[in-house]
Amino acid sequence: MASTYTPIATTTLGxxxxxxxxxxxxxxxxxxxxxxxxxxxxxxxxxxxxxxxDTGSNYSMTRLxxxxxxxxxxxxxxxxxxxxxxxxxxxxxxxxQFQNYSNTTTYKTVLSRQNVPSDSSIAVAAAVGLWRSxxxxxxxxxxxxxxxxxxxxxxxxxxxAAA
Amino acid sequence: VRALGVFSGTVGxxxxxxxxxxxxxxxxIHTLHGDGAxxxxxxxxxxxxxxxxxxxGTTSTAPTAMVMDILDYADTNKYKxxxxxxxxxxxxxxxxxxxxxLWRSTSAxxxxxxxxxxxxxxxxxxxLYGIKGA
Numbered sequence: 001m002a003s004t005y006t007p008i009a010t011t012t013l014g015x016x017x018x019x020x021x022x023x024x025x026x027x028x029x030x031x032x033x034x035x036x037x038x039x040x041x042x043x044x045x046x047x048x049x050x051x052x053x054d055t056g057s058n059y060s061m062t063r064l065x066x067x068x069x070x071x072x073x074x075x076x077x078x079x080x081x082x083x084x085x086x087x088x089x090x091x092x093x094x095x096x097q098f099q100n101y102s103n104t105t106t107y108k109t110v111l112s113r114q115n116v117p118s119d120s121s122i123a124v125a126a127a128v129g130l131w132r133s134x135x136x137x138x139x140x141x142x143x144x145x146x147x148x149x150x151x152x153x154x155x156x157x158x159x160x161a162a163a
Numbered sequence: 164v165r166a167l168g169v170f171s172g173t174v175g176x177x178x179x180x181x182x183x184x185x186x187x188x189x190x191x192i193h194t195l196h197g198d199g200a201x202x203x204x205x206x207x208x209x210x211x212x213x214x215x216x217x218x219x220g221t222t223s224t225a226p227t228a229m230v231m232d233i234l235d236y237a238d239t240n241k242y243k244x245x246x247x248x249x250x251x252x253x254x255x256x257x258x259x260x261x262x263x264x265l266w267r268s269t270s271a272x273x274x275x276x277x278x279x280x281x282x283x284x285x286x287x288x289x290x291l292y293g294i295k296g297a
Contacts, residue, residue, distance in 0.1 A: 004292050030290060031165065060252050060253075060254040060257065062197065062199045062250065062252045062256075062258060063197065063199075063259070064196065064197030064202055064259045064260075064261070065197075065202075071197075071202035072197070072202055073197025073200060073259075074197075074199060075199030075256070075257050077254050077255060078254065097165075097230065099165065099167045099228050099288075100167050100288055103286075106224070107224045107225065107226070109167065109225070109226050109250075109251060109252065110228070111228045111248060111250055113248070126248055126250070126259055127250075127259065128228065128250030128251060128252045128258075128259050129252065130225065130251075130253065130254060130257075132254060160165075160290075162290055
């Protein structure tokens with residue numbers, strides 16, 4: 001039986017570091033799914049992604065966010081990374097889907113689901129990100145600025161192949 | 164279902180229906196949405212079709228992405244519930260929405276139709292996956 005999610009790479013950080021990069025991503029899938037389950041050093045901050053080492057102002061984001069007591073929506077334009085997740089010093093889970101990531105015709109739209117389920121800092125959110133490039137995505141770098149990613153944080157990248 | 168939509172003309176709402184049932188007021192819809200400034204929620208009952216998108220990306224520079232789960236699609240003892248997220252961003256503005264659709268039928272789903280307000284454009288992409296129980 002064919003598998004839907006094909007694991008491409010998984011890493012659990014053995015030490016704190018400022019970023020993590022998946023590189024040399026094959027273009028043989030239809031979609032990519034990134035799963036981040038981890039922590040950053042302090043407080044609650046965003047989880048950001050840049051692709052293909054592009055740190056120009058080529059990203060934008062729209063987010064829908066619930067704090068446990070209210071709902072919000074926010075967005076950013078012309079930013080230097082896709083602010084597509086949440087990170088916290090307790091725990092956060094972010095699942096990010098890159099659709100048609102290897103096509104060279106359209107800009108890249110990304111969907112994510114995010115949550116921080118701690119007792120003190122509850123957040124649940126969903127976001128859409130745009131990378132204004134028609135280039136195929138071959139690498140992605142995850143950061144949680146200004147804090148380091150912490151030991152034990154896990155990154156998994158899956159590929160989904162078309163039928 | 165996973166879709167990456169590029170639309171022609173004014174996007175407007177997009178609809179989904181099952182087994183060609185699109186005239187019997189058998190659908191209800193609940194939404195939670197955000198446009199980058201405000202969040203809101205809405206509902207509609209006794210609709211002829213479910214919903215799969217709203218205002219959206221109109222060109223290849225702002226495609227609308229959607230992922231829909233259709234649970235227990237073949238169960239003949241339950242009405243069918245879907246949940247999905249769709250969203251787009253064009254750098255100047257953006258929109259994101261969580262929806263659920265209820266189709267009040269116990270029939271197994273054997274067909275799914277997506278109907279945009281106008282038409283899908285070149286490079287629109289759909290994929291349908293099945294998930295098996297253990």
